[in-house]
Amino acid sequence: MLSSLLVALCLVLVLEGILPFAAPARWKQLLRSVSSVSDRQARLIGLLSMITGTACLYLLR
Template sequence: MAWSDLLAGFAFFLMIEGLLPFVRPDAWRRGISILSEMQDGQLRRTGFIIVVAGLALLYLVRA
């Protein structure tokens, strides 16, 4: 994997992350307030699930 692939992936990530606050700032704000009320354990489990899903998707794409 070249550095250009990594930077392209990061650029894509930034575009996706910026879409919701740009298109629906009210929904984004509600989502952030829900996240801020979650327990630490819930956030860790959610983060772990997202990481595993990302790794699985990367494995499927690159395999």
């Protein structure tokens, strides 16, 4: 269980690093636009992301 969690964390780090590595200017622009999002919108985006990720894991397993 712990091993699977660590593998998942490592994959998240790899995926999170792709955009800043491949297109740093676009990544900075994206960060600027995300910082202007309201707290409510950020929570909704986070909720939708968690639901989508959970559904994908359910379908894969």
